[in-house]
Amino acid sequence: MTQSDRNKLFLTLIGVAICIYTLWPTFQFYSLSPEKRQEVLQARPSAATNEGDRERLQKLADLREKSIKLGLDLQGGMYLLLEVDKSKLGAAEARNAVDQARQIIGNRIDQFGVAEPSIQKQGDNRILIQLPGLLDQERAKDLIGQTALLEFKIVKTDEETRALLDRIDQALARRTTAAGADTFAAQHPFTSRFLSVSQGGESFTLNENVAAIDSMLAVIRADSTFQLESSLAWDSHESEREGRTGRSLLVLSKEPLMQGKDVQSAQMRLDLDQERPGAPGVSFTLTSRGGATFADVTGANVGRRLAIVLDNRVQSAPNIHERIPRGQGSITGSFTEEEAQNLAIVLRSGALPAPVHVVEERTVGPSLGQDSIQKGLKAGAVGAALVILFMVVYYRLSGLVAVVALVLNILGLLACMAGFHATLTLPGIAGIVLTIGMAVDANVLVFERIREELRNKKTVLAAIDLGYSRAFRTIVDAHVTTLLSALALMWFGSGPIRGFAVTLSIGLIINMITAVGVSKMVFDAWSLRRKVNTISI
Amino acid sequence: MLEILHGLNVDWMGKRHIAYWFSGICVLISIVSLVMHGGPRYGVDFTGGTLLEVAITPPPHVEKVRAAVDQAGFVGSEIQSLVKPGQFLIRLGTREGVKEPAKLVHDALTAAHAGSTIEILRVESVGPRVGGELRGAAIKAVFLALGLILVYVAIRYDWRYSLGAIVALFHDVFIALGAISLTNKEVTLTVVAAFLTIAGFSINDTIVVFDRIRERKQAMRRDTPQKVMNTAINETMSRTIITSLTVALTVLSLFFLGGEVIHDFSFAMLVGVVFGTYSSVFVASGLALETQLYLERVTPGRKK
Numbered sequence: 001m002t003q004s005d006r007n008k009l010f011l012t013l014i015g016v017a018i019c020i021y022t023l024w025p026t027f028q029f030y031s032l033s034p035e036k037r038q039e040v041l042q043a044r045p046s047a048a049t050n051e052g053d054r055e056r057l058q059k060l061a062d063l064r065e066k067s068i069k070l071g072l073d074l075q076g077g078m079y080l081l082l083e084v085d086k087s088k089l090g091a092a093e094a095r096n097a098v099d100q101a102r103q104i105i106g107n108r109i110d111q112f113g114v115a116e117p118s119i120q121k122q123g124d125n126r127i128l129i130q131l132p133g134l135l136d137q138e139r140a141k142d143l144i145g146q147t148a149l150l151e152f153k154i155v156k157t158d159e160e161t162r163a164l165l166d167r168i169d170q171a172l173a174r175r176t177t178a179a180g181a182d183t184f185a186a187q188h189p190f191t192s193r194f195l196s197v198s199q200g201g202e203s204f205t206l207n208e209n210v211a212a213i214d215s216m217l218a219v220i221r222a223d224s225t226f227q228l229e230s231s232l233a234w235d236s237h238e239s240e241r242e243g244r245t246g247r248s249l250l251v252l253s254k255e256p257l258m259q260g261k262d263v264q265s266a267q268m269r270l271d272l273d274q275e276r277p278g279a280p281g282v283s284f285t286l287t288s289r290g291g292a293t294f295a296d297v298t299g300a301n302v303g304r305r306l307a308i309v310l311d312n313r314v315q316s317a318p319n320i321h322e323r324i325p326r327g328q329g330s331i332t333g334s335f336t337e338e339e340a341q342n343l344a345i346v347l348r349s350g351a352l353p354a355p356v357h358v359v360e361e362r363t364v365g366p367s368l369g370q371d372s373i374q375k376g377l378k379a380g381a382v383g384a385a386l387v388i389l390f391m392v393v394y395y396r397l398s399g400l401v402a403v404v405a406l407v408l409n410i411l412g413l414l415a416c417m418a419g420f421h422a423t424l425t426l427p428g429i430a431g432i433v434l435t436i437g438m439a440v441d442a443n444v445l446v447f448e449r450i451r452e453e454l455r456n457k458k459t460v461l462a463a464i465d466l467g468y469s470r471a472f473r474t475i476v477d478a479h480v481t482t483l484l485s486a487l488a489l490m491w492f493g494s495g496p497i498r499g500f501a502v503t504l505s506i507g508l509i510i511n512m513i514t515a516v517g518v519s520k521m522v523f524d525a526w527s528l529r530r531k532v533n534t535i536s537i
Numbered sequence: 538m539l540e541i542l543h544g545l546n547v548d549w550m551g552k553r554h555i556a557y558w559f560s561g562i563c564v565l566i567s568i569v570s571l572v573m574h575g576g577p578r579y580g581v582d583f584t585g586g587t588l589l590e591v592a593i594t595p596p597p598h599v600e601k602v603r604a605a606v607d608q609a610g611f612v613g614s615e616i617q618s619l620v621k622p623g624q625f626l627i628r629l630g631t632r633e634g635v636k637e638p639a640k641l642v643h644d645a646l647t648a649a650h651a652g653s654t655i656e657i658l659r660v661e662s663v664g665p666r667v668g669g670e671l672r673g674a675a676i677k678a679v680f681l682a683l684g685l686i687l688v689y690v691a692i693r694y695d696w697r698y699s700l701g702a703i704v705a706l707f708h709d710v711f712i713a714l715g716a717i718s719l720t721n722k723e724v725t726l727t728v729v730a731a732f733l734t735i736a737g738f739s740i741n742d743t744i745v746v747f748d749r750i751r752e753r754k755q756a757m758r759r760d761t762p763q764k765v766m767n768t769a770i771n772e773t774m775s776r777t778i779i780t781s782l783t784v785a786l787t788v789l790s791l792f793f794l795g796g797e798v799i800h801d802f803s804f805a806m807l808v809g810v811v812f813g814t815y816s817s818v819f820v821a822s823g824l825a826l827e828t829q830l831y832l833e834r835v836t837p838g839r840k841k
Binding site: 073081083138141357358359360361362363364365367368371372375376378379380382383384386387390391393394396426427430433434436437438440441444445448451452470473474477478480481482483484485486487488489491492493496497500501504 | 539540590592637639640656657658659660661662663664666667674675677678679681682685686689690693726727729730733734736737738740741744745748749752772773775776779780782783784785786787788789790791793794795796798799802803806
């Protein structure tokens with residue numbers, strides 16, 4: 001062995017050692033039992049209560065951090081792309097709306113308790129949320145998507161309500177100058193849709209009429225000549241009249257007396273409703289300023305109804321019996337425990353500055369993820385075994401050298417992924433499997449060339465040298481072109497697809513080192529040690 | 538020494554006209570299939586919409602699932618039974634103004650299959666605007682990749698060769714698209730990833746042949762271009778076959794063992810690998826020869 005060979009070998013060994021060191025946490029993590037692994041995934045040192053716990057959790061979190069992460073498609077989870085609807089905001093508000101929304105959603109998810117959520121701003125008005133692992137997806141979506149604008153408004157009296165609805169009738173009747181205009185329905189297009197009008201401030205209609213009423217209200221709201229001094233909101237719950245289910249519309253004061261930002265804390269409670277003990281509700285405490293306003297407002301409106309409105313739906317509208325001084329209140333209704341829990345969370349973390357809509361959603365259940373991992377690994381193992389078998393049978397000892405290079409390639413590829421905190425997805429596994437198939441190409445080129453040179457009666461040593469040097473240029477060309485298309489893919493793809501581009505690209509780059517460098521080194525070391533006249537190829 | 542295809546002496550270029558016919562027919566079939574299907578069948582990634590994969594135990598009949606989905610208001614949805622009994626892929630028809638289509642369907646399925654367990658394995662829901670954006674990005678990526686490859690090949694090789702390489706590239710990707718259309722599979726993000734990989738693989742194979750042609754041209758100055766090319770192709774044939782074989786081995790294992798999610802990807806790759814190998818010999822080299830012969834005809838005496 002010459003000095004330069006020794007140096008190369010030394011470098012290779014160091015490289016292998018670094019790879020193994022980088023992959024060690026990954027190995028540790030994936031050899032844990034499933035329960036223990038779940039604990040590592042859920043570890044949140046920031047939530048620890050005492051010092052000892054924090055240290056233990058920090059260690060677990062570090063282990064998680066240093067191992068190769070599985071993509072949402074493999075471990076199950078949820079990918080949501082939200083769009084912030086800025087259409088109703090002023091220029092100044094619009095500027096910060098997305099950042100604010102991102103922060104508030106982050107707060108909500110934090111309180112929901114998801115390990116390693118990722119919440120990123122994307123472009124001008126989008127937020128990308130990735131929630132890995134097992135979770136109640138309906139609940140998570142509900143929690144994230146609520147605007148949670150809480151308002152307190154006074155319910156108008158029956159007379160005021162009646163007067164407004166009559167005006168709406170007239171305005172709508174004027175717009176439709178159809179024949180037969182003297183029937184009741186034609187003269188009262190709006191109120192004729194209701195079963196009862198302004199009873200205790202509520203007007204009840206059947207479910208099938210709700211959409212029609214909404215579209216009439218939209219016409220009224222768009223009419224600039226109509227002075228709408230009140231706001232109209234549906235009850236958030238269905239109710240029954242005369243044995244038929246429907247919904248009530250309430251007429252409320254236009255300006256809110258108070259808003260959700262005056263809420264200091266909120267909790268889910270089961271003892272709020274005297275009539276229905278055990279029914280979940282939310283109790284809240286106002287800030288001192290909010291409490292003072294609340295006291296004033298309730299004092300001035302004793303005997304009227306106070307509507308608690310969330311996202312323009314009336315949650316409840318209790319009668320004000322007396323001035324409420326302490327700034328405490330509650331929201332009850334027909335909540336499930338989870339809904340009440342969610343409401344408490346969104347009240348604590350505040351309202352979004354604007355409504356958000358889900359524009360892209362991808363969820364993968366944990367069992368499909370598990371299935372994908374198993375199938376991906378199986379396909380990889382079988383594919384690798386076939387390639388290795390072929391190489392060894394066809395090229396014998398030289399094939400074995402190529403296999404060593406291939407193993408080092410995959411080792412390096414995985415180490416890079418762990419080192420760069422890249423995520424392994426199912427297409428990513430496909431990328432690795434393809435890398436296995438393509439990586440041996442470089443060695444095939446070299447070996448075929450060596451065989452040709454041997455046929456041309458070159459000596460073994462000369463054939464090896466010529467094989468490598470002549471094939472090298474082709475190898476570079478072939479790698480660069482494949483790399484170019486992988487780069488285009490990396491630029492355009494999102495999520496799992498990018499995972500494919502990443503593994504394929506890293507695999508190709510490392511292949512240039514292992515398939516050419518390492519295998520050449522093995523040949524050199526072997527051929528210089530002894531006088532060689534034959535080669536197993 | 539175990540060898541296949543050593544010492545070949547086949548007149549590949551003499552048979553190039555047969556290959557042109559074959560390629561022409563394949564491209565024609567692809568075009569006909571695409572026209573008859575009204576263009577590529579895009580998946581929800583690109584059209585927008587909702588795709589659900591559910592597992593119901595015990596397995597019900599597909600018609601029962603269809604009835605439940607209709608009940609939820611999504612009439613005209615496509616429902617496909619997967620290989621595993623009780624697993625269905627549901628591509629929801631459009632229904633205006635529905636915020637939570639997946640939830641509606643889940644509820645309807647639960648109501649229709651009392652006593653069964655229903656698991657939502659996967660939901661993909663893409664808004665129409667995002668779908669349009671993804672489609673735009675995919676088209677851009679494909680052209681970016683082809684453009685980059687084109688530039689690289691143009692720099693590294695004589696333009697007479699580049700032409701053949703690029704035509705071969707389009708030929709391979711187009712036939713893979715045709716195969717997807719012919720088997721009525723959807724063009725999804727993953728399938729586009731396969732197209733790009735095919736592009737890389739196709740040009741890779743072509744480059745190996747071209748490199749050898751260039752090398753042989755130096756050594757065989759007195760021979761006709763046809764003979765030079767035949768020699769180069771014969772010499773690289775074993776490598777071409779072996780590399781395609783190793784890639785095909787891995788793609789086949791993905792195809793048969795990799796599961797539903799990457800099945801279409803593996804299928805497209807498989808077609809791409811087969812045609813990529815074929816086209817580097819016949820289409821790319823054939824056209825390179827064609828341009829060379831044409832140039833010799835128009836500029837006699839400047840034999841190269």
